Amino acid sequence: MGYLDNSSITVDAVLTKKGREILKDGGSLNISSFTLSDKQVDYTLWNPDHPSGSAFYGEAIENLPMLEASVHAEYNMNNRLISLNQNSIAIPALVLDSGLDSKGGATKTYNNGDEGSSTVTVRLIGFASSTNTGFGMIIQKPGIVSTTAESAGSLSGTGIHRTFLSTEDIASAQEYRVATTIKGSDRIATITLNPLQVDTAGESTNIFIYDYDSGAQLSFEVVNNITKPISTIIAQGGVGSK
Numbered sequence: 001m002g003y004l005d006n007s008s009i010t011v012d013a014v015l016t017k018k019g020r021e022i023l024k025d026g027g028s029l030n031i032s033s034f035t036l037s038d039k040q041v042d043y044t045l046w047n048p049d050h051p052s053g054s055a056f057y058g059e060a061i062e063n064l065p066m067l068e069a070s071v072h073a074e075y076n077m078n079n080r081l082i083s084l085n086q087n088s089i090a091i092p093a094l095v096l097d098s099g100l101d102s103k104g105g106a107t108k109t110y111n112n113g114d115e116g117s118s119t120v121t122v123r124l125i126g127f128a129s130s131t132n133t134g135f136g137m138i139i140q141k142p143g144i145v146s147t148t149a150e151s152a153g154s155l156s157g158t159g160i161h162r163t164f165l166s167t168e169d170i171a172s173a174q175e176y177r178v179a180t181t182i183k184g185s186d187r188i189a190t191i192t193l194n195p196l197q198v199d200t201a202g203e204s205t206n207i208f209i210y211d212y213d214s215g216a217q218l219s220f221e222v223v224n225n226i227t228k229p230i231s232t233i234i235a236q237g238g239v240g241s242k
Contacts (some may be wrong), residue, residue: 006080012069020071036081040067080215085128092127092214094135096120097188100220109223110145110195115183117148117194122218124180124187124211135178135189141205142174145222148192149176178209187211193222 019029045060052059080203081094099120108120122135137149153177180187191209203224210217 008019009225010066014071015070017071021170033038038081040064040216046116049073082214088126090126092211092216093125094116094209094211094216094218094221095123095125096220097123097230099191106220107223108193109225110218111225113228115226116191120193120220121193122178122189122191122209122216125185127187127211127214127216128185129187129213131213132180132182132187134180134210136210137191138208139174139176139205140173140207141203144196144203144205144224146196146199147176149178151175151182152177165223195222195224195226197228198224199228201227 007169009082011182015016015023022029038212041061042064049058050056050059061163084091100106108118110118136152137147139145139147159240176187177189180189182188189209201224205222205224206219207222208217222224
């Protein structure tokens with residue numbers, strides 16, 4: 001990947017890997033919409049102390065070099081731009097209302113005796129939309145905890161999950177669609193999680209949740225201490241320990 005000359009306006013367009021895959025299989029692109037991103041912008045360069053006045057506060061930002069278009073769209077579009085009401089004072093955010101070990105925390109722990117299902121409540125704030133497309137959810141290691149949410153299947157080589165997962169995690173990760181309900185200006189989802197028996201106490205996985213419309217996202221960790229009986233581990237070919 002190289003830099004574009006920012007002394008002139010340039011449109012650099014390439015087909016993503018997914019686009020090439022569609023054409024290879026005889027399909028057509030039928031592009032109907034587009035998304036903008038500011039991933040390459042370093043806003044810390046905004047300088048309200050510029051000696052030449054307010055017209056030059058953003059001079060350093062405007063002079064940043066632009067990267068060539070990448071075929072890996074998932075790496076470029078994880079900071080999508082959205083349109084907000086002119087009176088907005090904050091960007092949309094996903095927050096966890098309840099269900100974790102502590103309010104404001106980022107961990108859900110299951111211990112022996114917690115084998116039943118539990119729920120986590122997620123709320124989207126600061127974004128009013130005429131559509132209700134729900135949330136997406138990725139469980140990095142579905143062998144540690146399962147969910148009743150609608151499965152979107154295993155993850156392929158392209159897509160939004162690349163924002164959250166390293167390449168080696170994609171083979172086992174699962175993606176789900178989570179329905180939401182509208183309450184006032186917020187959208188809320190209650191997600192059911194079911195801890196599974198694991199071989200070793202303390203096995204953990206990350207769960208990522210993202211809003212399709214605004215791009216807001218959050219993550220939390222699940223720690224599972226519910227172990228299989230040693231007889232089960234041996235029967236499955238594993239090695240038990242005292």
